[in-house]
Amino acid sequence: MRRFVIVAQKARASADFLLVDIPSTSGRLDVLLRCLRAALLVSHGVRRDTIVYLVLLGDPERPVTLRIEGSASRYLRPDERSLATVIKKALALPPATAAFSQVRAGIMIAEGGIETFERELADSKVYLLDEAGEDLRESLPTARESLPTPTDVTFFLGDHIGLDPHALARIHAFGARALCVGPLSLHSEDVITLVHNELDRRTA
């Protein structure tokens, strides 16, 4: 399983945003929508081996996490507006508990941040995606080395403003190793594409 956790410092857990102006009415939910597309969708298909967690911290009093599972999702389309509509409907049903509840096939919602799903990562090898980390290409096994790469891997990354100290502390508590995908600071969705590509090259 490949897991991507995007921790959003500004995105609010509210359906009260405009589809015609997502960036300025949602706390930059658009960043997360592009991450969702990069993490779950390939040309004419869904990555069935991937789960995405969108941690919405825009309202610090009420963090919310969305969990989107490729193998169970239906009718996810790649354009930002359709994905925004899916997420808007999910956020219109606010979570009642810290346990995930399903809002539609493959999409679950829970009250709370990283702590709501940390038990799911118990058997996962956890990485932090960070410009200052070790080179991913040299840190994961190459295609010629013995496979497999770890069968369950989790990658944490930040939104357009990066990760806050509280989230970083939680990520480090998993023993996360920091990896970089290249020398430049990239957009979160591009980092996800590069990570998938490296894993695809090793496993396809």
Ligand SMILES: C[S@@+](CC[C@H](N)C(=O)[O-])C[C@H]1O[C@@H](n2cnc3c(N)ncnc32)[C@H](O)[C@@H]1O
């Ligand atoms: C737009 S960047 C955030 C930039 C922000 N100014 C910062 O300093 O964190 C979004 C996220 O993508 C990831 N990222 C960006 N470039 C990366 C790189 N070269 N290698 C690994 N992760 C990267 C990091 O997780 C970062 O939090």
